[in-house]
Amino acid sequence: MGAFVQDSILSILSAVRSAARPVLLLVAAALVAAGAVVPAQVRAQPDRAAHTVTIVVEKTTRIDLSDDLRTTVKQGTTQTLTTTYSVYTNRAEAQVVTASATGSGVLTGLEVTAEMAAPDDESVSTGPKTLLTGGDVQTKTLLENLKGASASNVDLTYQVSASPQAPPGRSSISITYTVSTD
The missing domain is CATH 1.10.287 (Helix Hairpins)
Structure with a gap:
């Protein structure tokens, strides 16, 4: 009692x-x-409780491109197209960005080059690289030493050239960018 x-x-x-x-x-x-x-003395309930929440931040890298581009180029001329890209990565290890072109109905005599500006002081642009020459597709590294970057509206420049022998017509070229470790 x-x-x-x-x-x-x-x-x-x-x-x-x-x-x-x-x-x-x-x-x-x-x-x-x-x-x-009559109940025995009731013990006071605790006025707080706690959880342990374990959070894992996954490694991620994302590259976003602006809208698709369209241009008209005359035989024997070069057209420059400027656009932008955004990149977000939380990886500490150095990564590279490569680009490759594929197309449907690629006309002979076309050449496409691409150049990515570096998104930060650590990354290095490798300058303009030819991705398509006369129907031959190539994969080139456009950016090196990408790590821990978060940037948007970074310059991306294409040059489209048509040789004097390029026949009239229409080509649709898709350029794919891939981010990977060195």
């Missing part, structure tokens, strides 16, 4: 000493029965 119930019983017993013995037993029995119903 809790200390509170015991103290209460003693106080009531002292108050009713002068009463008859059967009344005293009846009061004592009632208090003992009430003590069975």
Whole structure:
């Protein structure tokens, strides 16, 4: 029995000493029965709790290109197209960006070069690289030492040349950029 119930019983017993013995037993029995119903001292519930949250940040590299481009080039001339790209990477190891061109209905006499500006002071642009020459597709490294970068609206320049022998027509060329470790 809790200390509170015991103290209460003693106080009531002292108050009713002068009463008859059967009344005293009846009061004592009632208090003992009430003590069975009165909950024991309740422990306070904690006012805070904690979780351990384990977070894993995955290695990521993303390159985004601006909209598709369209140009008209005359035989024997070169057309320069400027656009932008964005790159986001949290990798500490050096990466390279390569580009390759594929196409449907590639006309002979076309040449396409690409040049990516470096997104930060650590990255190195390798300058303009020819990705397509007369229908031959090549894969070239455009950017080296890319690591821990976050940049947007970085210059990306294409030069499209048509030789004087290039026949009239339409070509659709897709240039794919790939980011990988050295």
